[in-house]
Amino acid sequence: MPHLDLVLLVCAALVALGIVTSLLSLRFGAPLLLVFLGVGLAAGEDGLGGIRFDDAHLVFTICSIALAVVLFDAGFETRWQSYRVAARPAALRAREKDAKLAAAAG
Numbered sequence: 042m043p044h045l046d047l048v049l050l051v052c053a054a055l056v057a058l059g060i061v062t063s064l065l066s067l068r069f070g071a072p073l074l075l076v077f078l079g080v081g082l083a084a085g086e087d088g089l090g091g092i093r094f095d096d097a098h099l100v101f102t103i104c105s106i107a108l109a110v111v112l113f114d115a116g117f118e119t120r121w122q123s124y125r126v127a128a129r130p131a132a133l134r135a136r137e138k139d140a141k142l143a144a145a146a147g
Contacts, residue, residue, distance in 0.1 A: 051092070055084060074111070 058080055066076045084090035094100050 051090075055080070 062076045066073045
């Protein structure tokens with residue numbers, strides 16, 4: 042197992058790289074998730090970083106937490122106007138789907 046100092050250094054470098062790339066992403070208008078995906082691929086086993094992921098359970102846990110954070114943040118950044126625009130078509134589609142299922146059930 043690598044020394045804790047090296048692990049912390051690599052994690053800190055990846056966080057710093059994420060901050061720098063997020064600032065560049067905002068400047069050039071690129072989607073931030075796409076930039077983070079690129080950083081992750083570059084740091085991974087087949088990329089320049091060569092970081093190995095042997096523990097599938099740990100990777101699943103980290104990715105689940107990251108997904109929760111992304112969805113949580115996106116929920117706070119979404120304006121109420123977006124909900125109002127999408128609510129009517131979604132409700133109509135749901136009612137239409139329920140009618141088709143009721144007709145199919147007999």
